[in-house]
Amino acid sequence: MQVETSSSKYGIKHYPDAIREWKKEGNYFCFYTTETILEVRVIADKIIRFRYAADGTFQRDFSYATSDTLEESPIVFGIKEWEETFEIYTDALKVFIARDNLRITITDKDGKVINQDEMGFHWQHYLQKGGKIVYCSKLVQEEECFYGLGDKPTDLNLRGKRLENYGTDAYGYQKDTDPLYRNIPFYYGLHNGIGYGIFFDNTFRTIFDFGKEREDACSFWARGGEMNYYFIYGPELLDVAASYTRITGTPELPPLWTLGYHQCRWSYYPDSRVREIAAEFRKRQIPCDVIYLDIDYMEGFRCFTWSKEYFPDPAGLIRDLAAQGFKVVVIIDPGIKVDPEYSIYQEGVKNNYFCKRADGALMEGDVWPGKCVFPDFTNPEVREWWSSLFKGLAETGVRGVWNDMNEPAVFEMGTFPEDVRHDYDGEEVSHRKAHNVYGHLMSKATAAGMKKYLLPNRPFLITRSCYAGAQRWSSVWTGDNVSSWEHLWLASIQCQRLAVSGLSFAGSDIGGFIGEPDGELYTRWIQLGAFHPLMRTHSASNETGFNQEPWSFGPDYEKIVAKFISLRYELLPYLYTTFWQYATHGTPMLRPLAFVAQHDPATHNCTHEFMMGDALLISHVSEEGMKEKAVYLPQGQWYYFWNDTVYHGGQQVTVATPLEEMPLFVKAGAVVPRYPVMQHTYETPITEMLLHVYYGDTITQSTLYEDAGDHYGYKNGQYNVINFKQASSTEQFMLKKKYFVNYETTYSHHRIILHGLPFKAGTVLIDGEPLTLTAEHHLPDGTISFIADRGFENITIHKA
Template sequence: PSPRLSSRLGMAALVWTALCLASAIAVDRSNFKTCDQSSFCKRQRSVKPGSSPYRALLESLQLSQDSMKLQLVNEVNKVPLLLELYGLQGNMMRIKINELSPLHPRYEVPDVLVRDPPATWLAVTGRDDNSVELALGDSGHKLILTGKPFRMDLLQGRELVLSVNSRGLLHFEHLRHRCACPSPSFSDKVSSSVGSLWDKIKSLFHREEPKESAPADGTASEESEAAVPGEQESKEDRPDQAEEELGSWEETFKTHTDSKPHGPTSVGLDFSLPGFEHVYGIPEHADSLRLRTTEGGDPYRLYNLDVFQYELYNLLAHNTQRTVGIFWLNAAETWVDISSNTAGKTLFGKMLDYMQGGGETPQTDVRWMSESGIIDVFLLLGPAPSDVFRQYTTLTGTQALPPLFAMAYHQSRWNYNDEEDVATLDEGFDTHDIPCDVIWLDIEHTDGKRYFTWDSSKFPQPRNMLGHLAAKRRKMVSIVDPHIKVDSGYQVHNEIRSRGFYVKTKDGSDYEGWCWPGSAGYPDFTNPEMRAWWASKFSYDQYEGSMENLYIWNDMNEPSVFNGPEVTMYKDALHQGGWEHRDLHNLYGFYVQMATAQGLEQRSGGLERPFVLSRAFFAGSQRYGAVWTGDNTAEWDHMKISIPMCLSLALVGISFCGADVGGFFKSPDAELLVRWYQLGAYQPFYRAHAHLDTVRREPWLFGEENKALIRAAIRQRYALLPYWYTTFYHSYRSGQPVMRPLWVEYLDDVTTFSIDDQFLIGNALLVHPVTEQGAHGVQVYLPGKGEVWYDVHSHQKHHAPQMLYVPVTMSSIPVYQRGGSIVPRKERVRRSSDCMHHDPYTLYVALSPQGTAEGDLFIDDGHTYNFESKAQYLHRHFSFASNTLTARSADSKGIFESPAWIERVVILGAGKPAAVFLRQSGMPEMRLDFQHEPETSILTLRKPGVNIGADWSISLR
């Protein structure tokens, strides 16, 4: 069989790995396209900055209460486009550009937006011969739309927030009939007109005109955009008609030929962000959290491949004043160019620098280029990071609240051999006193790679196996991939074929490729009927041997095709409705995970929350489960890079992320394995996974000392499960990331903007894992002017801001609790999270310099939707002020009975009281025992004994 090409690390850093039978070797980069080898990317990138051929026909403007429409025309080829602009509630704006009268419909991404976002009003507040000024609702934003050349500038008050097409890189390849005629001449140049725009600027800023202004007649001077150094264009700079260009109607790469019956259909647009130097997003690139510039190299490629990682179409820009987001909604292959300098700044930006009386301010320019579809982009205007997160998840949905077990520790490899191996593994965790919630089975558990089946010789009694795990209150995850073995004796294949649910070739036959089963068909998950059928296969009577504690892993869902172009499906394959695969490629894995999650919901009658892990994903995938960073390698750099990879995912809505602990390929030494377990304990998804040819690496196989270190790391994870669960609940409710960069909480601290080797969990815990081999210490940055941080292990207090050198040993996991926070823990760690469900809580109260703190705790049954459908939950709020700790309800709608209680309160940074008293309504005041450690200022209150759902207060006197 073909190698298992399954590493998704490396597009940005060009770090690619693959499996070749029994060894991991480097992938030949020549097997995967560069921008120059992708004809549409090459055409788009050949469009150079300068004056745009597009003109907005201002006389065509139609304004309704919540939208604006007008025509754009390319003055070279005369093709009209339709621009639609929507002001959206919550400080957002949507821009859509499509052909006014296309030969046939162009693909618009369905199912990603959770609803049509509510609109706000638009109003024309000014206009002249070449521009229109619009107010966007009550947001304080104004949009200046310039006619010739077309551009849009968004301002808030007197501040330019961003510009659209300011570099003139809008390029929309219209649908056309193929002909043998030569490309039209490109001799007609469009002069840049800035006179009316300059008048608008003067009226906004009330400043005198600089000595060298644009001529009054509106023609371009030497200082105009058309004459910015490096931005002039030649006849070859802007290919519009692509009839004769290689790759326009047919493109060959290696041995694969892609027919293009609709010809060149790409779209591209540029955005300028004045004042921004730091941009983030476009996960899951294997590079620093802050995006690099792509000048002189390839752009970021957004194309879901088995070897590459998959990158989302979202970008955030942040400076000390504001955060903005750009969400590019297009499911075709996309490339993104990023430049960050002042040399290429637009005339508007240079004028703004002058107006504001300073030197040149930094500017980041972003250019999006997609192979097909339309331009559909949302501008998320913040101004704070929390606002951008809320805006984005308002559009695409928040992270689903996972069942509690899914946040605990998972044990996996390719593959556990048989039922006896599973039983031995399960018993091993108990024997060695290591918690574990889930055991995973990879592809070898099936009958000849036929999914929804079991190997009858190795797994003859799957229900007995699952029942044994259920008795231990543990779960199992099995893999179900979306390539179906072509076998007339395989019922799943026969049903899909008979129903016509397979993706088709361009000739109308069922598309077949090569994957793990050999010859395989690929279900068309874009078809709602196919998704409904797939979901039905997870019912207990259809998926024989399955039980309530069996959950699902969707791998290879890019889709992966070993003998396909770039290890994926032909772009001219056809989906329901006649759409080509090129139009929707990056949605395929999204739909697979959606259908699988719906199947797990339906098997319980809609009661149980699903758990589905997916390798491929898209905007909105957070609604359906977890993702991981792909099949990585047991190397220090791969462990370290997982931090910015998960952070970049969290920034764009996908909080439930983790990396294969220990590395998938190769075999880690003991030091690397221990450090990876320590890092994984503080990432949202915590799973050890390994390739079948690696040595076994269960936590107890590396000697007693290393076993103890791994056990300690896993136990730290379990003790913090109440905090993890509460933080996920906040993510579900508000869209805030679970794992987040420091700058999200410290908006004006520029030191945090480039830090990606440490991170926050929620807003209370700061983690700096040890990711360097042989490290004896780490440099930890503690942010926050006037704040304090407490080492969670020693409870030592540190004042911020400071760069702190922390000596480390092999047992060290540098973690700090923020002063002013309250973190709930469960310190009676048992074999699984379910066994701990009713155990008591300990509250860690970390006092701020002002002697205050607050935090909360969310509790429900941990696995059903009853918290939503029946309000069966508790949401408790804790606060400390004036030497009194108070517990009350944070949400009076929730009602839930829990026998859990408070067994300890640990107050960090407290002086010694004379006495401590507990008060509860209707009960006499009770004196509590306490212990105070003067060296560390730790006050421990023993056994308050109050129910977790009760209101109470504890006073220090």
């Protein structure tokens, strides 16, 4: 029988007893106790899945998180029997399973402990609501740090925290508010230079305790479902991130314009106001690609309609905006107004598409349109219907959709009652199991519809709520934040955390959604937002009629804001390359310093500094009136972006922070591709690609990825991957290039801008052809600038 010990308000806790038998089938290993079954599945040499059947019967093996393309590819694996344990081994790991209680210890090949059960798996009956509460507790290793869990607005290192996943409309949330909008049950552990991850794939309310209750124990549990988790070994944290994204899926490449600047407000209406906003951007020469329409574009807040008063000719408006280089994104919420004259409501009722209560009554609740019903997105037939509704928006010219209120949020009630029923792809469950995937599946259906009707163009989707794996089809933002300096700091933390939780395509409401920033706060937020994958200003309507556009704070602030938005556009080829790396390899676009220098303990609690891609290190200004800032730099050499001062890493340095600058560093040896200044991503064909090359005396690799920036030709090989290698010394500069080229660019040459050359340059050799440097090649800022054909393979500069 099971070992029964301590009791709580939920009843007796049950623990597995001794293993009675075991069997192996392919890459599965099953261990049987009196009642509990442990299934160990070797996914890859560094990915092991653990799954427990508490009462001897496994539930349906089904996941909304895992990718359809996940392949099981262990190279070497097997099992050994010892007196006290079983040992499952791979080419990278050893998994020891105790014979007397199923407790697990995982080591590397050399026997170093990576992760170890404390009490391990246990469970208890959920007497109040049915089912089981399933637990797993692990020992906290010496000096262990924890990261991940999505959008939690708290310290980057989660040690000492207890947090839960239960999607919540957290309007005006503050530091340490929990839970929040997203539900990402994945975390990292780091100790003794060893990184690993645990993905607990369970959609019920899940709780994670990182040593808060007991300092030596890390626990995670769910109020229903199975104990089913993936263990992911690094040992490098970035390798863990890539493996997690392998499990939950990588995104498609977004259209290039989505990496430009987005302007949003609750709400821009009528259409004349939208035209005014667009005209101001072009008149003031502030780059912008996207304008959003919030709920007021609809007829009485009815989804998939247009207000006859405010937007009498939406297709004409969108066509005119497109001629100026703007794309339009519209909001769609899940609440469908109860209105017998409303066709969407009629269809949903007729076909039984809306969620129902346990007694069979429709789930009704008040949202923006008044009384609403809500589609059951866990039903594949409903998802297909929902996708079909986007045909009209796509034909009108809408290029992107913004899913909001999909935790789901309901006025007064907060969210759905737990007795609401869901199809759950044929399983029929209560809202307890479906809550955390409701917005996830709404966004999946939305993305599918927009993709279908926008072909051959790529769609854009942004969602407020989701579950693990949503990066396959959506971007996210950090929700209804506040215009405050603390929230500026939180924006940086949350976007770093989202990135390492698989959701790199993320940003915050620049300036804060609630309240009114002053010019300094807005400017500093724009500076941070310029280095987030999603750059969007968004604000709420208010009694004063305050508008939050880049020119709203006077000409002095406008000039600096325009400078940073313009810099964002110059860096688009670098950002797009970084997104390609994320989409191809699963590496996060934003990287906390602990993820790029995990062997340096000084980085483990760094929150202000982060990397965007391989080369840029950012440390935003998050305090009012700050005149200088201390910045920690990892090992290596770093150029200060604004003046090319070189700093040695492995230490904290102090830099001045005038309002027109923010701490921004470039890794020595890097090649950073840049565009000329532009007003939107398709303003004119690019005639010249700038390559900013930063001298370094260690071998450094850089990459430039290129494609058409829209449509799906890249999936058929229509793209370029250009790899740069700098191998310079104090006597010679050398840059080599190798490339795969299958896309014809609009530019024919590169402008090389060389930073920090430590010696007087002699002749430049471009593929063996000499170029004599003259005064015109030496720029006032100390850089050297010259032209090279797009097809160059080798540039050498010898010391004069």
